[in-house]
Amino acid sequence: MALAPVTAPPASVDGFVKQFLENLNLERGVMLSSSSANDQYMALANTVRDYLIARWLEDQRRQKVAQAKGVCYLSAEYLLGRQLDNNLLATRLTEIATDALAQCGIDLDELRQQEVxxxxxxxxxxxxxACFIDSLATLSVPSIGYGIRYEYGIFRQTFENGEQIEQPDAWLTLGSPWEFPHPENAQTVSFGGHTETYEVDHEGEKVTRSRWIPSWNVQAVPYNYMVPGYHNGRVNTLRLWRSVATNSFDLSGFNSGDYEEAVRAQTYAETISKxxxxxxxxxxxxxLRLQQQYFFVAASIGDFLDHMLAPGYDLTNLPNRVIFQLNDTHPVIAVPELMRVLVDEKGMEWDAAWAITQQCFAYTCHTLLPEALEVWSVDLLGRLLPRHLEIIYRINDEFLLAVRKRFGDDEMRIRNMSIISEHPNRSVRMAYLATVAGAKVNGVAELHSQLLRERVLPDFDEFYPGKFTNVTNGVTPRRFIRLANPGLANLITEALGAGWTVDLERLRGLEAFAEDPEFRAQFAEVKAANKRVLSEVLLARDGFELSEDHLLDVMVKRLHEYKRQMLKVLHIVTSYESIVSGRVKASDMQARTFIFGAKAAPGYAMAKRIIHLINAVGSVVNNDPRVEGKLKVIFPPNYNVTLAERVVPAADLSEQISLAGKEASGTGNMKFALNGALTIGTDDGANVEIRQLVGDDNFFLFGMAEPEVEALWAKGYKPAEFYQADESLRRALDLIASGAFSGGDRSVFEPIVSNLLYDDRFMVLADYATYIEAQAKVDLAYADQDAWTKAAILNVARSGFFSSDRSIRDYIERIWHTPPAL
Ligand code: Z2T
Structure with a gap:
């Protein structure tokens, strides 16, 4: 007789209280009266988990029994954000938990703040x-997310005298209630060593095969996370790998007779997921980065083959069972790894293994920047993964043979298409490997996918007709509307009924409400309330206060020259200069608060200098009495998902101002539109699709389109000519160069100014004039509050397309072909 399955605790306030207190006592070992906020948060998280586990176990069982085709999403990154609220929402427990905690004298809101x-x-x-695994669970797609359990995530940013300082993100120190470690299911991952050949009998003939003799290995320990679907009772798995030393300290590269060395080996092994x-x-x-990549990918493939397949599974059927989706090139080493497993370990013939492999992978490209296309030097690859390098060579040889067969001995084309590049030194082009191996290759917005085909990989597009496709990105409405903007969510539900959260095209129904003055007033009140919430958060967090009646102008995203935070700075400096030079009266100006959020890569000097400049401009502008408080620049440090959830719902204006052709998609742009901000943006990435959907009247377009950018390059771009020709631009740049924002020291921001004048790879100066013009239109439009609100409502109503549920449906239809699950 089967044992009774676990059941969830009763979904009632009493049931919740009982479970919570039990967790506090039995798991934390404390009484309520003497418990810390962290104890309470941990017990609460455990309680929420207790409601999910039965469904999780059941879904795992079902997936295994059904053996239906599923998705393994391979990603080196998952930027999850806080888990507690999401899991309460998914399980419909928010109200029960609020009341249950209140009975215990605890404010749920306080406990929310505990989560790192x-x-x-x-x-x-x-x-x-992170949005995709949410949608996969919500759409009941059999799937696992695989990645790395970094001990330290993205650094914590602080400012010292306006400059970025990076602090380690020790997110695990107070414990991590959402993870389930399973050391007994560890995979061994090998590295280094050499290959050797040996002979085997194959149908009476001697054939030579190769095998890998690695020199060291580590254990990959899985940490499982529950990924609940929204109100559908599904719970999928996110499996993140942690590296630890093997029991035997078997890193033969180290001297294993020596105890101290052995301990050092332990440390070395743990470095991989550090x-x-x-x-x-x-x-x-x-x-180390290549080690990380191979580490998580080898563990994931091993795990899938060992645990997810029925016993005795015929691997020739693997493409009917799984598709490995490669999130950019970071996991592409999975391609030679699957070949190695099939050929070397399972004894399969090369051609059969290759036929399988080519159906089991699909590749998503997220960029067009040439410097962002990953290459690994053959030297490094050969040292760390000698067998994989051999396999890549063979894949390339056969591929180039096929290219010759098709196109003739066109050496130029061969060189251009080779997976191996020879200059500046021999290296493997991971995007090419992914393109050759993948059943499908997709970009992340229409424009990006088009440029990918036409500009980056045209030879491949010609060689593989039908391989390239587009899947425009999306964001989860659960986190970015329901959780982040409960006021708007309630307003939508009152207007349209429930159901829109999983069927976001229903937001179209709001178009009619845009004509209703009552609804507009309610919508405007939600926006105002969101600003007040943000103001409180910023006050508590950083001591900033938002002034009422300011237009809230927001640019939050990584600091990168191509995203052009400098263009935003020039706009602010232009406004400031127009006041201090006396040409514009502060009192005539539309009051604006500019919010920035941005981290710079620690080694990216120009990006860090731009952060310094933003802070410097802020401290001058904010403290100059001539400005009369009409311009405020605030730059809260450490922009992250948690802060985004507060900033996005409060914004009036969304800055999406990358140079056309550089931002693959952008997803912040979607979050803002869905929360009723109007976009000022270039014709780039998914901005193009946002504008098409919301309409030109509800979007502030400026700047060159991508073909014009190309034309200007072709003609020869001389930024200094734009400087010379535009007085307002000259004043702004001169003011920065004068040291006005650096206590008179002209050297501090000189590299920024001269870069703009003499190089300006991202054509900031060329787009300056139309940007300033568009900002003037923004001011005019904002003066008519009611018309603005109407446009904001239409932005929400027409952005349903940008749900990540739609993205996932597109992946299913165009790439995965996974049948609808039970
Ligand atoms: C990244 O966040 C993105 C692209 C990358 O290319 C790497 C990283 Cl870490 C290698 C971004 C794109 O810049 C952005 O346009 C896009 O919306 C996002 O990926 C998701 O596709």
Whole structure:
């Protein structure tokens, strides 16, 4: 007889109280009266978990029995944000938990603040992965997310004299209630050594095969996280790997007879999952990073084959069972790893293994920046993963043979398409490997996918017709509307009924309400209330206060030159200069508060200098009495998911001002539109689609389009000519150069100014004039509050397309072909 399955505690206030107190006593070992806020938070998290576990276990059982095709999402980053609220929402427990805690004399809001968000990602790519696992669970897609359990996530940013200082993100120190470690399910991951050949009999013939003799290994220990679907009773798994030394300290590279050395080996092994690399879009090519990549990918493939397949599974059917989605090139070493497992370990023939592999992977590209396309030097790869390098060579040889067969001996084309690049030194182009191996390759917005095909990989597009496709990014409405903006969520539900949270196109129904003055007033009140909440948060967090009646102008995203925070700075300096020069009366100006949020990669000097400049401009502008408080620049440090959830719902204006052709998609742009901010933006990434949907009247477009950018490059771009020709630009740049924001010291920001004047890779100066013009239109539009509100409502109504549920449906239809699950 089967044992009774676990059941969830009763979903009632009493049931919750009982479970909470039991967890406090039995798990934390404390009484309520003497418990700390952390004890209470941990007990609360445990209680929420207790409601999810039965469903989780059941879903795992079902997935295994059904053996339906599922998705393994491979991502080096998951920028999850806080878990507590999301899990309460998914399980419909928010009200019960609030009341239950109140009975215990505890304020749920206080406990919310206890949670340290897992910041296991840099920016858009990591947050996208987090939105996708939410949608996968909500759409009941059989799936596992695989990644790395970094001990330190994205650094904590502080400012010292306006300059960025990075502090380690010790997010695990108070304990992590959402994870389930399973050391007994550890995978061994090997590195280094050499390969050797040996002979085997194959159908009476001797054939030579190769095998890998690694020199050291580590254990990959899985930490499982529950990923609940929204109100559907599903719970999927996110499995993050931690590296630890093998029991035997078997890192033969170290002298294992020596105790001290053995302990050192332990430390060495644990280094692999120690820290997230803080570069967004510009990888540094460090050996440890390649170790991280192989580590999590080898563990994930091993785990899937060992635990998810029925016993005796015929691996030739693998493509009917799984698709490994590669989140950018970071996990692409999975391709030679699956080949190695199939050929070397399972004894499969090369051609059969390759046919399987080519159906089991799909690749998402997230960039067009040439410096962001990962390459690994053959030297490094050969040292760390010699067998994988051999496999890559063979894949490349066969691929180039096929190219020759198709296109003839066009050496130029061969060189251009080779997975191995020869200059500046021999290296493996990971995007090419992914493109050759992937059944599908997708970009992340229409424009990006088009440029990917036409500009970056045209030869591949020609060689593989039908391989390239688009899936426009999306964001989860659970976190970014329901949780972040409860006021708006309630207003929508009152207007349209429930259901929109999982069917975001229903927001269209709000179009009619845009005509209703009553609704507009309510909508405006929600925005005002969100500003008050943000003001309180910023006051408590950083001591900033927001003034009422200011237009809230927000630019939050990683600091990168291509995103052009400098263009925003020039706008602010222009406004400031126009006041102090006496040309504009402060009292005639539309009051604005500019909010920045941005982390710079620690090694990115220009980005860090721009952060310094923003803070410097802020301290001058905010304290100059001539400004009469009409311009405020605030830059709260350590922008993260938790802060985004407060900033986005309060914003009036969303700054999406990258140089056209550089931002693959952007996802912040979607979050703002869905929360009723109007966008000022270039024709770039998903801005293009946002504008098409919300309409030109409800979007402030400026700047060159991508073809114009190309044309200007072709003609020869001389930024100094724009400086010479535009008096307002000259005044702004001269003011920065004069030392006005650096206590008279002209050297501090000189590198920024001269970079703009003489290089300006991202054409800030070329787009300055139209940006300033568009900002003037913003001021005019904002003066008519009611018309502004109407446009804001239409932004919400027409942005339902940007739900990550729609993205996932597109992946299913265009790439995964996974059948609807039970
Ligand atoms: C990243 O966040 C993005 C692209 C990368 O290219 C790397 C990282 Cl860490 C290698 C961003 C894009 O810049 C952004 O446009 C896009 O919206 C996001 O990925 C998700 O696709």
């Amino acid at each position: 968000e897992p910041g296991l990602g840099n920016g858009g790519l990591g947050r996208l992965a 820290v997230l690399y803080p570069e967004d879009s510009t990888p540094q090519g460090k050996e």
